[in-house]
Each structure stands twice: as structure tokens, then as C-alpha cells.
Amino acid sequence: MPSPIDPAERLLNLLIALVNSRGRMTKEQVRASVAGYADAPSDDAFERMFERDKDTLRELGIPLVTVTDAGHGDDIGYRIDLEAYALPPIDLTAAELGVLTLAAQTWQDRTMRGDTSRALTKLRAVGQGPGATDLVAGLAPRVRSGGSVFAPLLDAAQARQVVRLTYRAASTGEVRERRVEPWQLVARRGGWVLVGWDQDRQAPRSFRLSRIEGSVRVTGEPGAFPPPDPDLVDRALAAWRAGPSRVATLAVLPERAEATRVRAVDAPAGAVDWSADPQVAPVLVGRDIVHVEYRNAWELAEELVGYGDAVLVIDPPEVRGHVLSLLRRAAELAPEVTRG
């Protein structure tokens, strides 16, 4: 028995046959004429092989279209839409290919990494030579993986298909089935967020991918909803975006928190003279006043709380309140040890 043909070779022959066929090819024609399919030991094996190969071609971006012949009932044929097959003219220099190589390596997610490396292969075919990566040597940008739900959500958002997902709400811990029109995937603060229209709540919502339990199920047809209104996307994203720049006032022990001091700015115009405040003045003794810019009160509080008593937040009350509440919670982790 001859050794079975390599799957890549079979796929290539299927594609060449489809590209060159006048009109369409039926499944039977593929089985009878295309190299590799005669290897299938049974009808079932052939069906599985052919289904898998069709899926693979479509994943590669090849526009494989199904054509039904009106005269022959359910007689289905296949052809390649040559209009949509080709890459539009793109002329990449070696330096640009080098930058694209860096961009491709940015993704840490295995599925996305596979996609970008295939995309590079396609672009290299029309480039002016191997990419010149020395131009960006030493740079290693990284985008963390969004987990197994990322690629299916991205596909659904691109195709504008509704998804069902099981979500654990942050506020209550309650686990619920949600139906969502996926709009956009956004990487924020190390995690991925899906922004979309929650069909049950009839409102825009954002979902952390890490709180989606199990897998995402696509329901219904592509193009099920119109492209999202940019204003609505914006509103749903507001919670993840940093606010306007503000200035916080800190009291810092000498020679401590240099990483924060290095960002120090001048006291804003009209700043309060805290040393004149009888309540605050004693706290400032032996400390330097440092002003830093921040956009997100929580982020600043999380940074500063790590310094313990070396950094005290004087103003604004919002940041101080966050720090104090973290400190109180931490103080409860173990009872005070009294020395006797």
C-alpha cells in the first residue's frame, strides 16, 4: 500500500483543483479526482477528511463558497471566490517586514501567535526580501493571552454574531448565563475585557474574560447586529479608562519611595498649605511633601499602600480613603501580638 499523502499536500492539491476548475466541484468529483482523497478507507473517513480540509481552508482566509445547483436538488458544489482570494497590492520594505515580525511576536496567546505567524508568511511572499529585524532589536512587546475564549469571541465580534456565555459577576459573585452582542475586545490592566450589548439587560456592558466560565457558544447567524454605535462603546469602556490627570499630595519619609518621588511635580497653583492645618501638621513632622500626578485613584492607592508607613496620602480624600481601607483590611489578617 502506498504511504498516505501528507495532509498539507492534499490541501494544496484541493486548492489548486478548485482554483483551476471551471465552475464548481462536487464532493464526489473531489473524492474521485484530487490527489490524496482516494486514501480515505471509507465513506465516513472521506467525509471527515473533506469537512476538516474545508474548515482549514476557510481558517486560512481562503474564500471557499458553497454553490447549490438549482437543477439538481441538494447537489452541493464548491468553488473559490477568486475576487476575494488575493491580497490587495501591498509593497513592504525589509524594514517594514521587520517591524511586522515584531508585531507578530507580541501576542502571547497561542492561537493568535499561530495566526500572526501565518499572516507573516503571506506578507513575506510579497515583500522585498527577509525582514530586517535588527532595526527593532532588543524590543520585546508582549500582549498577554486572553485564554481559550479569546479567539472565539474575536471571531464572533468580527462576524457580528451573538454569543452565550456563563459569567461570574464581580459585585455579587453570582454566576449567570448572558447573551451578548460582542463589539470589542480590550486589553486593560493586564486583563482582557469584552465590551458588548447585554441582550438580557438591554444595555452596554463589559465582561472580564477571566470571569467567563467554560466556553463561549455562538448562536444565530453572522451579521445579526449592526456595527456598534461608537458612543455606546465609549460609555461601556468608561469604567476601564483612566480619568483626567489630577495631583495627589503625599507625605514621604526621607530617602524612601524614590520610584514615586521621581515622578514628583510642582505643587499645583492654589495648593493647600497643609502644615497650617492643626490636624495635619503633626503627621507631616519629619516627612517631605511630594506631589504626584495620577489618573486613577485606585491604581495610585494600590501603588502607595505597598510603602506602608513610608508614604502617607494627605490629599485627595478619595485616594487616602482607598489606602486606609486596604490597610484596615490587611491589619485584620492577623491579631496584634502584645509583648509581655
Add this chain to the structure above:
Amino acid sequence: MAERASDRVVRLLGMIAFLDRHEGASVDELARLFGVSNQQVMADVDTLWVSGTPGYLPYDLIDFDFSSYQRGVVRLTESRGMTRPLRLSAREGVALVAALRALDAGLGGALDDERAQVVRSALAKLTAAVGDAAGTVDVSLTLAAAPAVASALATALREGRRLHVRYVNAADVASEREVDPIRLVTDTDRSYLLGWCHAVEGERLFRVDRILSARVLDVPAEQHPVPPGGGEFVPGDDGALVTLHLTSHGRWVAESTPVQEVRNLPDGSFEIDLRIVSPAWLRHLVLQAADDVLDVRPVSVAADVAQVARAALAAYGPLADLPADALVQDGGA
């Protein structure tokens, strides 16, 4: 691991498209272009040579010039209509465009004008080719470095020169060091400089937002062997094992920290095991996550963090007991 059939098909098609645009290419050149071995290129040529349209008689097949090939040059003589370069799939296009946008917006400080220009022209050409479908993904990279530090790091990396840096570690202790830069790792939250630190004679990861100042020295950086995955913080097995019990809101801790193990508990809370190299780093993590921390083991670690918190509360003095809005005053006391 064997290559996926789909990846190989894309390369086979890419080779035909490339060879159609060039008067032959050497096996070496093709190997460099597509990032595979010479043997793989020859195996690919062999596959193409026997592929074609049904019938598979000589004139049905893709063909190369045999005498050129004997001299190591691949010259396409029959393409069977397969010369069109393959378009990018929707996901491929969006993944590349989103990454390029992030490079353009986030790495600005680490690229000089020439390089920034190349990123922008690649982005413009790619966007023109894939259309505006790229809006479905939005990634950002955070350099989080003072402009002067960013530019010094970039210069040192580009020119292969040693750096003198003033760095403050997780325990809030500042020191001066000489570092041979290896790689600038940037992610969505912050950046790290992977470098060879001459003070400790070893490879170290420096958080860029804790580099207080950086000066490029007139000394070439020495070459140091670095594993390709370098830049990922992986604590060794020798660190102390600490377990944090977190509420379900604390998932971000598991996502942003190299954990040894995650155990999900029936009530939605979960436990993570961490190997701790720096107690100061752990203290910071627990304080930061205090709202979501239910328990810390061993007890000695919990006691340490609680003690630090009490000391800080004491330092706040009367400020600790003020209602959140009591200090909002208009123009002084």
C-alpha cells in the same frame, strides 16, 4: 513537534507567489525569508513539484527549472494559476494591525524617529490592505518610563552599550548599578529591562518604572547568553512557599502574578501558591490586594503584613479617623 498542515500550505503558496515575482531565488534565500531550514525548503520544493491539477500528468503539475535547481537556485516555470498572494484572514489582519497600533502608541519613547516612521508606514500599508475591521481589538502597551530613561534604554539597546542606572528595588532600597541591556520587555501594564547586572554578576529583570535615572556609557555591552524566554519573571524552586486565599474578585492576582498553583474552591473563592523570593514584594502584593485576601499562610507572613498595616495606620494619626470628605477645605485652614 510536527508542523501544522495549514502552516505548511500557507508557506507552499507563499513560495509560489514569491518565486513568480522574482527571477529565481536560492534555497538559502528562501530559507531565510520563510524562517525554515534549507532541508525544509527542499522538501517544500519536492512537494510543489508533484502537485497540480487533477490528472497529475506532467503538464498538470507545478514545475521548476531543473538545471537551476541543481545549482541550488529555485526558478518557477509553471505555477498552475497559483501566483496570487493569499489575503489575510480576518483574525490574522486584526491581530497584526492591533499589535502595530500598540507599538505605535505605546513604544513611542523607545523608538527614534526613523523607527517610529517605519512602524507608521507598515501600519498604514497594512490597514490599507485589510480594511478597518481592526477596530474589534484594542491593545495598549505601557512603557511607564520617564522620557529620559526611555530614550537612554533605547539608545543603549540599539547601539549595544552599557548603562549606568540608579534603581530602587521592591524593598524600596536604591542602588547604583552598571547593566548590559539585553531586552526591553513591554506589556499592557508596565515594562521591564532584562539586563546583565555587573553588581551581582548575573541576569536581572528591572522594572522600568523603578529606574530612577539611566546614563548610556561609552563602553560596549558584553554579550551574555540569554534563554529566548528571558524577560518572564519565573521564581526558582528555592523561594519560600506562600498560600493566599482570595475572594473571586481577586482573580487579577492570579492573572498578573507567576503562581505555582491555583485551587478553585466550591464557594467561588480560590487559593494560589506562590514562591517568594522577596518578602517586600509579597508584602506589597498582599497590601494591594487586601480587599480580596481572606487568609495568608504561613501565619508568620500574615502577621508581618498586618504589623506593617497597623504601623501605617498609626502614622496617619488623626487622619486615619477622619471621614473621607472632612479634609476638603477651601483655601487653607
